Structure formats: structure tokens, C-alpha cells
Amino acid sequence: MSVKHRLFKLFMLVLVAWLAAASSGIACTLFVINDDSTVFFGRTLDWEHPLPGAVFVNPRGLVKTSLPWHGAWPVAGEGTTKLWASVYGSVTFSAYGRDFVASGMNEAGLVIAEASWMADYAPADNRPAVSCAQWMQYQLDNFATVKDVVSHVDDLRLDGEGWHFMVADASGAFAVVESSSEGTEVLQSSVSKYPVLTNAGVWQLLEFQAMIDPSSGSYSANMAAGEDSYARYLRGIWYLRERRKDTAPVTSEDAWQMMDSVRVSDTRREIVFDATNRTVTWVTDSNRIRRTLYLADLSFEAKSPVLIVDVDAPNANAGDVAWALQPYSLAVNRQLVQSAMRAIHGDDVRIEPTDPSGFTLEQVVELIATHPR
Numbered sequence: 001m002s003v004k005h006r007l008f009k010l011f012m013l014v015l016v017a018w019l020a021a022a023s024s025g026i027a028c029t030l031f032v033i034n035d036d037s038t039v040f041f042g043r044t045l046d047w048e049h050p051l052p053g054a055v056f057v058n059p060r061g062l063v064k065t066s067l068p069w070h071g072a073w074p075v076a077g078e079g080t081t082k083l084w085a086s087v088y089g090s091v092t093f094s095a096y097g098r099d100f101v102a103s104g105m106n107e108a109g110l111v112i113a114e115a116s117w118m119a120d121y122a123p124a125d126n127r128p129a130v131s132c133a134q135w136m137q138y139q140l141d142n143f144a145t146v147k148d149v150v151s152h153v154d155d156l157r158l159d160g161e162g163w164h165f166m167v168a169d170a171s172g173a174f175a176v177v178e179s180s181s182e183g184t185e186v187l188q189s190s191v192s193k194y195p196v197l198t199n200a201g202v203w204q205l206l207e208f209q210a211m212i213d214p215s216s217g218s219y220s221a222n223m224a225a226g227e228d229s230y231a232r233y234l235r236g237i238w239y240l241r242e243r244r245k246d247t248a249p250v251t252s253e254d255a256w257q258m259m260d261s262v263r264v265s266d267t268r269r270e271i272v273f274d275a276t277n278r279t280v281t282w283v284t285d286s287n288r289i290r291r292t293l294y295l296a297d298l299s300f301e302a303k304s305p306v307l308i309v310d311v312d313a314p315n316a317n318a319g320d321v322a323w324a325l326q327p328y329s330l331a332v333n334r335q336l337v338q339s340a341m342r343a344i345h346g347d348d349v350r351i352e353p354t355d356p357s358g359f360t361l362e363q364v365v366e367l368i369a370t371h372p373r
Contacts, residue, residue, distance in 0.1 A: 028115040029232045029262040030166040032174050032195035033240060033255050038276045039172045040255035041111040043103050044262060045269040046227075050286065052339040053095045053102075053269070053311035054332075055293070057325060061302030062086045064099065064141065067371050069131040069159050074367045082128040082156060086141035089300025091280050091293055093271060093311065095340035097333045098372045100133035101140075107300050108144035109170030109275040112136050114163040116199050120181045121159045131160035139167065146173040150186050153177060158184065166197045170275045176202045196236035198229035205233050227264040235261045252281070269311065287312050291321040298322065306372075308332060334369040341365055 027046040034040060045051070066082040068075045092104030103113035114132060130138070135158055143149050146169045158179045168174040174195045176187045187202050189195065198205065208230050212223065224234040239261045243254060255272045263270070271282040278295035291314070298307075306328035314324045326332075341361060 027199050027229070027264075028113070029236060030113050030115055030197040031236050031240070031258060031262070032166070032168045032172070033243065033250055033258055034172045035250040036172075038250050038274070039109075039168065039170055040250065040252060041105075041113070041166075041168050041273040041275060042255050042259050043113045043269075043271045043273075044259065044264075044267050045102065046264050046267045048266050049343060051095055051268055051343055052336060053093060054336050055282075055309050055311055056090075056092045056094060056098055056101075056328070057293070057298055057300075057307035058086065058090045058092060058098075058137075058141075059300045059302060059304040059306065060086050060089050062141075062306070062372075064137070064372075066128040066130045066138075066156060067134060067367070069129050069134070071159070072161060073364055074131070074371075080126065080128045082130075084138070084141065088141060088144065089295075089298070090137075090140040091295060091298070092137065092140065093269070093282070094133070095336070095343075096133055097337040097340075097368050098306065098308075098328065099137045100131060100368060101136050102133065103271060103273075104136065104140050105273045105275065105278070105280055105295070106140040106144070107278065107295050109278060110140060110144055110146075110149070110167065111169070111273045111275050112139050112149075112165060112167045113271075114161075114165050115197055117162055117164040117178070117201065119158075119162045119164055119179045121179050122157060122181060122183050124159075125157060127154070127157040129157045129159040132158060132163040132165075133160065135160070136165065145169045145171070146175050146188070149177075150175055150188070153184050153186060164197070164202070166195070168195070168275060178202060194237040194240050196233055196240070198233045198236075200229040200233070205230070208233065209237060232262045232264065282311070284312050287315055289315070289318045291317075292319055293322060294320060330370065333372070334365065337369040338365045 029044045031042045063085050088106040088108050090104050090106040092101040094101045105111045135156055138156060139149050146167055149167050164178040166174060166176050174189045176197055178185050192206060224231050239258045252272060259270050268285045273280050279292055281290050281292040283290055307325035308328045309324045314321055
């Protein structure tokens with residue numbers, strides 16, 4: 001390939017990533033950093049405006065029903081549904097309310113998170129259609145390993161927000177899940193040696209990686225200097241490559257240093273999941289104190305209450321913040337969903353009709369907020 005052709009392909013890859021990020025509004029970087037004994041999963045949420053959110057503690061034995069979904073909105077009363085009871089307890093992060101998550105880890109050490117992308121979805125069939133957010137909760141509720149998730153990846157039909165996903169477990173296995181009109185595609189750890197995902201398609205990222213020589217000089221450094229998907233991806237794989245030269249054990253500080261390498265000007269949240277020791281630590285743009293929940297100290301027993309804490313609170317203490325958890329309530333969940341909808345879509349958003357009458361924003365908020373029973 002000529003240098004001119006190579007430069008043109010790089011330009012087109014970066015342009016596609018920029019358009020994807022611009023169309024979604026929300027960008028993310030996901031990564032796994034691990035050695036033979038410890039596995040950390042990191043996630044950033046990057047967005048131009050502050051975004052409300054909450055952390056949920058979900059016990060085992062909760063009975064769930066899929067909420068029929070199409071495009072960006074629920075379509076209550078349409079399609080088949082799936083009923084299940086959670087096998088594993090979990091800690092999840094959400095702006096859309098309980099059971100509609102953006103990332104989380106269950107008590108078995110399975111971690112999953114999303115990154116915005118221009119996903120397409122398979123045509124309707126006899127499977128229940130769910131949003132990307134509820135699809136992730138289903139994985140955390142039911143499975144302990146990446147192998148389990150891959151085996152059941154098509155239990156539900158994705159039809160939602162255009163996300164793709166990274167999933168990892170306590171063994172260090174990871175996979176990327178993407179959807180297209182042809183169905184669901186899974187790329188497992190045997191294909192890529194650098195578990196980093198941003199807002200470009202995984203095959204685009206791998207092609208970009210193959211075209212960039214990390215040992216080259218200023219050319220590669222310039223490519224890594226921006227905030228687009230390819231720049232963040234490049235900084236991520238560079239960090240992993242350099243860290244792997246060090247034989248010292250991987251620690252949580254390595255995960256936070258890698259987080260530093262992919263942070264951008266509008267990063268709102270940073271989360272490190274320790275899949276080995278079952279802890280989750282996070283900071284937000286408005287509260288840089290590291291707050292942690294230790295899953296071993298939480299009650300996931302059936303009939304234990306669902307608990308919740310604002311993602312930006314508490315402000316006073318670093319370390320274990322289990323003391324700040326409060327019992328879940330519908331009123332709090334409704335307020336969270338309403339605030340997030342308005343932050344993302346604006347006060348005057350009109351829902352595209354899915355039937356002759358359509359939905360108002362208030363009806364959509366109520367459908368999502370009241371869905372968990």
C-alpha cells in the first residue's frame with residue numbers, strides 16, 4: 001500500500017469515527033488491563049453536558065420482564081416478552097433508571113459496559129426485542145463468564161440505542177459484541193491482543209491498529225493527540241503495550257493511569273471494576289473523590305432490598321461508601337429517568353410515533369421508570 005493510499009484510509013477511518021461520535025452525542029472508552037492474577041475493567045463516559053446518574057445494588061431473585069423496544073423508545077404492548085429471575089446480584093451504573101444500565105459487574109465478576117456506535121439491528125423475529133440497556137442487565141442477572149454470555153448472546157433481540165459492548169470476566173477473558181442487520185457478531189480475546197473499545201466499529205479499530213506502527217515517531221504521536229475514537233484507542237493500546245513490558249503485578253493504580261491516558265475534556269465519569277476482588281470504584285467530573293463499593297460486603301440475598309446512591313454523591317468521604325446507599329423507590333427512579341431524558345433529549349423532544357397515537361416524553365419516562373416491579 002502506498003503512503004498516499006495509507007494516509008487516505010486513515011483519514012476516512014477517523015472521519016467515520018468522528019461522525020459516529022457526533023451523531024450519538026455520548027462517547028466512551030472501555031478497556032481491560034490484567035495479568036495472570038488480577039483483572040481490571042475501565043470505563044469512561046464522555047459527553048458535552050453533565051449527565052445525571054445513579055449506582056444500583058441489585059440482589060438475586062428479582063423477577064424481571066423484558067420491555068418491548070424499537071429504535072430509541074419502548075413500544076409497550078407490542079411483541080413478545082421474556083420473564084426471568086436474577087441468578088446473580090450486581091452493582092450497576094445507570095442514567096435511564098433501574099434495570100436500564102450503562103455498565104455494571106455482578107457478584108461472579110462478570111463486567112459489561114457499552115460504547116455508543118452506529119449499530120444496526122436484525123429484523124423482527126419471534127424473540128423478545130429489548131433495549132441495549134436492558135440487554136446488559138440480562139447478562140449480569142444470568143451469567144458468570146464471557147463464555148456464558150457468548151453462548152446466550154441471541155436469547156433476546158437487540159433493538160435500541162445503537163451501542164456496542166465489551167464484556168469481561170474474572171479469568172481475563174473478554175469479548176466485543178456488535179449488532180448489524182445480519183445479526184449479532186462476537187469478537188473474542190483470541191482475535192485482538194489489546195482489549196480497548198471506543199466509538200468506532202471493532203473491525204475498523206483493528207484495521208487502524210494494523211496500519212499504525214506504534215514504534216514510529218511523531219506521525220503516530222500526532223494521530224494519538226486528539227479526542228476522537230481512534231486517538232483514544234491508540235493511546236489505550238499504547239499504554240497496554242508499554243505496561244506489558246513491566247513485569248510488576250498489575251494494580252488498580254495501573255487501571256487509573258490508563259484511565260488518565262484516555263480521558264478527554266468532556267469526560268463525565270470514570271469507573272474501574274476489579275473483577276478479581278469484586279470491587280467497583282468511580283469518580284465523576286463534579287466529584288473527583290474515589291468512591292468504592294465492595295461487593296463482598298453487600299447483601300445480594302434474595303428478598304434483600306434494591307439500594308441506590310447518586311453517582312455524584314457522597315461528597316465527604318473517599319473509600320467505602322456503602323453507608324450512603326438508600327432503599328430504592330419509584331419516586332427516585334422516576335426522577336432519575338426524567339432528569340436523564342431531559343439532559344439528553346431536551347425539554348421539547350417529541351417522540352417519533354410508534355403507533356397512531358404515539359408517546360409523549362412523559363409517557364416514555366413513566367414506562368421506563370415503572371417497569372421494574
